[in-house]
Amino acid sequence: MELFKRVRVLDFMGYSRFTLLISGALICACVFLMFFKGFNLGVDFAGGSVVQVRFEKAIPVAQVRALVAQDFKGVQVSEFGAPEEVVIKIPLLASEQSNKQDLGVQISQLLQPLGKFEIRKLDSVGPRVGSELKEKGILSLVLAIIAMMIYVSVRYEWRFALAGVIALAHDSLITAVSVIVFNIDLNLEVIAALLTLLGYSINDTIIIFDRIREGMLARKQQNLNTLINQAISHTLSRTLLTSLTVFFVLAVLYIFGSKILVGFSLPMLVGTIVGTYSSIFVAPKIAVLLGFDLSRYHDNTLKKLKRKQEKARLRQLYEHGRV
16 A cells, blocks of 8 residues: 555655754753653652542542642642542652551541542552562663664664664653653553654664665665665655554544553654654664765675675585585
């Protein structure tokens, strides 16, 4: 299936001069947000308790907060998808002395004056478990990035490999910081979204890099920018179809799914857009800026081919007893 009936070669490398400035500005903004605002750690990593409560009628969040604050300090109360439903987040220090059953009874007694309600969910994470989850989450991201680095390093010339890794870091950083922008707690769902994005983003970049390499090996084009424009244009239909398919699925998940899924669906929506954008406008341009020389690549390829042919010739002579 093709999105465009006729392939038109667009000047993506010319547009990249401006998109790199946009990416630079986004990276600076992300670094600023990370250092001056930081991530809001969810219960999975920070520890504590989360209680999801549904009332028969809409109750002001301020009333719920005032009642729960009588026994728990630093409590956070927010609406959860509907006016009748709220989430109560209790910090670790305030909840660590109570077990799960005692906490449920405590909350029920505190909220009794507000009328009938149902405790739909109660999760508690201790300090040790939270610390372990945080360490394993960070370790999984680091190992995934290292694995991607090794893969592209083996598969491509080092400038293209480095460009792919930089684009991957670009996508991961912007997606991770979108959690701060949209005020989402950093939890296991967000880590899952980032890990999924790593595979999706590098796959998009590899498709374009493979087409660029095919063009270089064909030796039909001596201008690198023109060759890259042709490669991106010929894969554009496939790239957009894949991205739109993923985007629409995630959009449905975000709009119609439970608010519990926001930690996965919203970062993935951002990551899908950013990953597609970087595969087209960022990664190929960085490879050029790193000094990739097409004529030198052709010369090195020819030398490798000659060495391979010479080894094959010597092996053949050896097998026939002539060496």
